[in-house]
Amino acid sequence: MYQALYRKWRSRTFEDVVGQEPITTTLKNEIRQGRPAHAYLLMGSRGIGKTTCARLIAKAVNCLDPQDGSPCGECEICRGIDSGSVVDVVEIDAASNNGVDSIRDLREEANFLPSLTKYRVYIIDEAHMLSIGAVNALLKILEEPPEHVIFILATTEVQKIPATIQSRCQRFDFRRIPSETIAARLLYVAGEEGFPLEPEAAQLIGRLADGGMRDALSLLDLCRAHSPEVTVQTVSQAAGLVAQDYLFDIADGVAKGELALVMDQIAAVGGQAVEYDRLCSQLAGHFRNLLMIHSSKKPEELIVCLPETLERYRAQAKDLSPSRLIRAVRVLQEAQSAMTRTSSRRTELELAAIRLCDPRLDQSPEALLERVEGLEAKLNTLLAQGLPAPAASVPEAEPSPPPRRTSPRPSPAKAPPPAPAESPSQEAVPFPQWEDVLERLGKLNPAARGALLGSTAYTANGRVLIASDNSVFREMMKTNEYTRSSLKKAIMEVTGVRYGVGPYSGPAPASRQEPPPAPVDAILQKAKEAGVPVDIR
Secondary structure (H helix, E strand, O other): OOOOHHHHOOOOOHHHOOOOHHHHHHHHHHHHOOOOOOEEEEEOOOOOOHHHHHHHHHHHHHOOOOEOOEOOOOOHHHHHHHHOOOOOEEEEEOOOOOOHHHHHHHHHHHOOOOOOOOOEEEEEEOHHHOOHHHHHHHHHHHHOOOOOEEEEEEEOOHHHOOHHHHOOOEEEEOOOOOHHHHHHHHHHHHHHHOOOEOHHHHHHHHHHOOOOHHHHHHHHHHHHHHOOOEOHHHHHHHHOOOOOHHHHHHHHHHHHOOHHHHHHHHHHHHOOOOOHHHHHHHHHHHHHHHHHHHHOOOHHHOOOOOHHHHHHHHHHHOOOOHHHHHHHHHHHHHHHHHHOOOOOHHHHHHHHHHHHHOHHHOOOHHHHHHHHHHHHHHHHHHHHHOOOOOOOOOOOOOOOOOOOOOOOOOOOOOOOOOOOOOOOOOOOEEOOOHHHHHHHHHHHOHHHHHHOOOOEEEEEOOEEEEEOOOHHHHHHHHHOHHHHHHHHHHHHHHHOOOOEEEEOOOOOOOOOOOOOOOHHHHHHHHHHHHOOOOOOO
16 A cells, blocks of 8 residues: 655654754753653644654653664564554544543543553644643643653644643744755655656745645655656646736736726636635735745745746836735735625625725725825936926016007096916015025925925015926925925914915016116206207206
């Protein structure tokens, strides 16, 4: 009968345990010195060697011929523990035996001496699943354990283990196994089994396993069944890494804000029997991978994908800022949570797509930050390139023709056209406190003050008219209410008078000069210079 690779290549000694050398070294020293702890707590993620080490402890403390703290694997006790025939070593699955009655039976049985071995060993897997009553019953025997009993608790969620239990155990934290270590082990197994395995394929399996040796061996078994020669393409097909172009298409639609394209893609994927909650999870993972491109120096170590797919991630990440990617992941996670409370999963995904394509419809802090960043980018572009100067809004008045002599017959007087409110050059006078206003404006709105450097101001008809060649300032005055309000506030604080504000587009007022001499005076002056006597009586 065929035996799966993860069972066939399970570690037989402490030296065979991969990636957990600090833990196995400590355990070997304790057992070699004959001082094993009465209770162990092994915690860590799945598939990294917790249960394997628990069985090795059970064999090592009872082995008839231990080898430097490790079990020999050949004696009657070691082979009996491997086959499950030794009744003094008991494995309990706390997920299905979590009641108080099971632990009470264990307590009663633990009082009896072992029949074949030196220690009676109880391995409690998934210990965080024990009920409160079972934990209290176990706590009693952990406080005063018999000398011939060793408890080994294994768990993936140590935070659920009460502190009273943890304090009575010797705790070992198992770490995730590096992908390079997993790849080296897979190449060794493939060589022993006699089938070809590409080093790049082994690296990809190592990243897909997420630190778990058992998952890596299971995936290698699957790839071996898929093809006699395990290549990168074989791993990608067996693990389902291909045929996910729709994720890039949806992300492109989000980057461009094309909601119709995103909706069409969601509908097309839904028609291919892909569940909407799974699609939502895949999209969140896709945006997370794009975020890793921005935030990591070696994203290939954090993103599990083919080399050509990594290049697609790099290209697409250029169109999406980190803040936008963070918001996308948050929005999709909220949609996933909402899907668990409703039957309209497609609706939740579509609402999330609308929020992703249009930040104005999202009132979250991340959406507001994205909108602010967009405005800052536009402002920086305007400051760097400038805008074309707008045409004068008020045409210059044509000179009036000289009055003609008419008959004394009266004619109806025509009302003069109203003077423009923006820049009546005849009424505008310089505003002497403009520099003080700019100094005050620098504290209220530094960006507006920067745009007004080198400007002048005039007053006319109760308004302060600002003469500035900066096109950015003109655009800010048109579109930004905060600029106008801060400018009014600065003028009010300096002058104590409420003025309106606006741009000044007319000519600068001429400085006051002495009026030119009358024509008659000019003639008299010339006659005097020529020596011609003139009687002015």
